[in-house]
Amino acid sequence: MNNTEHQTGKASTLQVAKAVFWSFLGIRKKDDLDRDAKMIKPHQVVIGGIIGGVIFVLSILTLVKVVTS
């Protein structure tokens, strides 16, 4: 972990989670987006996206289980 990363600011897990959540809905404020673009690294988005996708799939599955039970 080097210093430059700290200077540009490293996105917190929560921030990545937020960005991924909003991307699922497809809406994002311009300011937040600019901040995301500056702070979040591509690999964070990919990992966040995969986790988000799994959560999304699991939540639909849960909903289906509730409906069919």
Place this chain on the structure above:
Amino acid sequence: MAVVQDVHGHHDHHPSGIMRWVMTTNHKDIGTLYLWFSFAMFLVGGFLAMGIRAELFMPGIQILEPELFNSFTTLHGLIMVFGAIMPAFVGLANWQVPMMIGAPDMAFARMNNWSFWLLPVAGMLLISSFFVPGGAAAGGWTFYPPLSAQGGLGVDMMIFAIHILGASSIMGAINIITTILNMRAPGMTLMKMPMFVWTWLITAYLLVLVMPVLAGTVTMLLTDRHFGTSFFNAAGGGDPVLFQHIFWFFGHPEVYIMILPAFGIVSEIVPTFSRKPLFGYASMVYATASIAILSCIVWAHHMFTAGMPTVGQLFFMYATMLIAVPTGVKVFNWTATMWRGSLTFETPMLFAIGFIFLFVIGGFSGVICAIVPIDIQVQDTYYVIAHFHYVLVSGALFAIFGGVYYWLPKWCGRMYDVKLANMHFWLSMIFFNVAFFVQHFLGLAGMPRRIPDYSLQFADFNMISSIGAFGFGLSQILFLYIVIKCIRSGEKAADKPWEGANTLEWTLPSPAPYHSFETPPVIK
């Protein structure tokens, strides 16, 4: 926007005549080749469509024998999807992406040439498969086994053509990703990129994600046919339903591959003619990404009737319906962009508005098809045909027409005949709806797809639909005439023929010089 450019940059020699086109590594030449190729394939696919509609003009078998009819529907689908729509978008990307991000050319110019020249080979394979013993593939464009495990040489030619088309698409996508990520002009951050570039970036990622899976599927089919494997052969312990899963794992992202660049084109055209910046640029980017992700987890909604547990059906039904959310965000953003703008209705804008209007109809019938009980009723009927022609013809194709009319003055430095172009729009719009709107009714009444004959109660609507289809087909000849007339004798176009346009390509002279942005422009 301060831009430095090299107008007189013809310092290297390039061969003239036919060799110019064969050897070219220039993104503009290759873009032109892609566009002409896709138009040629569009005419071939259109000819097949005319054959289908002529046969369906009246009940009974008049023109095409059932086997040939099946080949027509199969090849119509394959040629339109892989030969017309996809290469047209790649052609637009070749022309526009470097100019819109201020790059001198594509990242891998020689690979670009190769990925184009694979296409005519595949196209010839598909077309010539009609003339081999046994005829062309006739099992539908989705080539499900066991039908596609049977069949003769025509099926093998189709498989080989799909391999080639897949390789071409993967190379094209890699080229586009690398160009967009590495070759943007200084100051062009990702979030300043035009929407068309954004949608193509995401589309290109989808392409490298799913095209190899399709290549794997057809390879499995090929080894099943000739090398004794049994991936899909029930007798050998394989499973034909497995094919459907793998095919649609490719196939559903594929439909978004064909619509996301269309979203991009419309997102360029609408702000230009509304004279306002795009409403919710950030949302647009996020919605595009969202659609791309969701598209990968909804494939099995194409196979609700193939046998699936209720849990599976409900999962895919819910996931599919959720795609309407980001898509809705896009539609609202376009309408909000137009809201209180100073609208003018030039040809590209007409096509863009036509796109939004008709794509929404197609989107809604898509949500209807996503509902399992309804889908079980309408699957493989003309309702589904109507649905996907609304999203692919009035969606993808209208956006391509809009894009061509938008950028044609930049490409050839001449203006097209606006009256004729508007007439092309109105003819397409009216005949398209005549051809396809009635197919909703036919489908709901139970007319099955891919059958050359039908019962008498469907006769009237089929005749209307065929008349619409002939009209739509003829209108496209007008398009060819407009483009040729524009190239040969159009009036000189201004560097920036649309006052509301403000992306980078409009800072170049018209026609765009053979080498543009050799010195990168500086974006403030």
Place this chain on the structure above:
Amino acid sequence: MTQSVTNINVTMLKKLLIFSAIMFGFGYALVPMYEKFCEVTGINNLLQPNAVDKNIKVDMSRTIAIELDANVRGMPWQFKPLQSSVKIHPGESIEVMYEIRNMSDQEFTGQAIPSYSPRFLEKYLKKFECFCFTKQVLKPGEVRQMPVKFVIDPEIPVDVNTVTISYTFFALQPGK
């Protein structure tokens, strides 16, 4: 284009090519994943014996007629059930016999694939033994009698009185 940009581009090209190759492999990986998924969820296990509860109760109040059917695809074999139909009580185990005969002077390998009517019978039909669990190899002129042992789950809906069990033999040519 400067040298450094070319290098970055080539790196990118390599990464994306590797990614495409992985996705090509993923297409193939879907095959075992699919089979595993079906096995775990219990969908589509036509060719394996079922585990049966030993304490299954025989429902003497009902009788189900089972029609037996046999077909051959693409082989010079004769294939038939020794009895065209049987009547059983749900929960009662039964054995039926089929016979195959190789009518040609060549050795053939075949695989039988079951098919049921009504379709949901699959859920209630528990097979302990079936010739369809393995490949069958017949020498020229050979005749073989083969059993199927099964039980029908008493949970089967009450309105079902007649069911059909059909087997089709497909040719499996080794080495082709």
